[in-house]
Amino acid sequence: MPAEQTIVYDPHGMQQTLGVLFASGGEGEIYPLQGRPEVLVKWYHRQDLAKRGQQLQDKVQAMILLKDQFKHNRNLSWPLLSVFDENKKWVGYAMYKSEGIPMFKLAHAMLYARHFPGLDRQQIVSYLVNLIRQIMDLHKRGVMIGDYNLNNILCTPGIDSITLIDCDSYQLRWQDTHYPCPVGSADMTPKEQQNQNFSSLVRTAESEAFSLAIILFKCLMLGRHPYDIVGGDDPVTNLNRGCFAYGLGNRGIPRGHWYNIWSHMPHRIKSLFIQTFTEGANDPSKRVSPAEWLDALTLYQKEITKGWHEAAIKPDQPKNSEYRGCRDIESA
């Protein structure tokens, strides 16, 4: 692995020096350029380069050829430039640095208050609206996220901006070549793609829709997985059975804030979750598309602003049947 002060080269042989290690992950290490801290270099681990270096390079090169579509989008850390070591061997790529707090900490019952002081539901929904817009833009260009990971979505506290990182895992197609997304996790993956090697999967609009709905649910429900059920099995087993606790009968909802939060969501949002997580668990065509989510959440956001829905993160009481939003309660 490179040390501080290591020299790297761009495709024209121009050299730059790496700064202090910024982050280390499963696939590689991230360094800023010395003197240009807004540019980061991802240097893949030696063993990954040895094992599948050509594969990594081919995919990143394809992404770089697509960069004109994405390089103006600073909310996406798209690979922009190949990077070589002193022996002119390809080791990774350069991208713009992204700032923010991982969405994992927004969708977390204990950590949200520490990292997002003063957070309310209107803000959560605006992060989600922006996330869906980003995803729709990628989908329009044939790019699939594949690995829906809350740690790879950064939120800027105080404003509703989000940034997607670790883009080199995305699935894309370029000049008739399919570049898979080789990573993922079982509890974000729809039933039809379970128990398969992620690198051999072809992610579809429907598989993306399923994973997106889990992200939306987790953010609105403070990290609860939609398939967490009282007395049930692990979330993946429940997912494969389509056992969603909320909705008809509300059986198996965990004790705590979860029922209150759920009850305050607009009927439309609840219906979309129920449809995706029950019928949609088995039947991919029943899953709600990002465009439908965008419509429903944009409306939800507007209506929270108007005071029609509870804005508190943890409402004290479930919504009762006469509830018409805080506006009516105030004026009553």
Next chain:
Amino acid sequence: MANYELIAGHDLIENPSPRCACMLVLDTSASMADGLFGLFSEKGSSPIDQLNQGVQSFIAELQADEVAACSVELGVITAGGSVTEQLPFTTAMSIDYCDQFNASGGTPLGEAVEKALQRLEERKAEYKKAGVAYFQPWLVVISDGGPTDSWRSVASRTCSLSEQRKLVVLPVGVEGAQMDILSEFSSRPALKLDGLKFREFFQWLSASMSRVSSSGSTTAAVNLPPMDGWSSI
């Protein structure tokens, strides 16, 4: 710890983070006071002192990682003369105190591991009742000798749980340990701790816990940090 049940019951409701339970079964028999050959006369250098410092630093490191602090649940059972539950399963962020252990008596490791399995089963039932997902739990057994009570039956149970990937069982032997017996507790061989590198071992364990708790999926395999920093294998 009088309010423990109250806190623990409430904890799973307020904090539904997927849990990684980690039970430490520690040999605190008389030999841990001064080592096998009475070599550790200097204060603070005996195996039991090093073990105590290791456990305290382990707790501090878990608490310093905010994600692990919400997910890792630590339990401690000692086997020194008798079996003592030093810390019932508690989420790291809620641990405010863990006793220092004294070394005395024989090593009822069989009974201690039996108790550990029972507590793990009970805790898993509580997770299910609260609808809280959990990672494969960990059982760490540290000894400088071997069990002085009956152990074969419980060892075959932990070994088969480890084979079925339902429990990560990590037997660790300090200088003088009966490595062959400790190895019977797991599907993987016991680890030999060089010298008294408890601190390095617990650093590795907390780094492993951090990786597990930050992984997106409770069912996926996690790449653990390399072990060469603390142990000769």
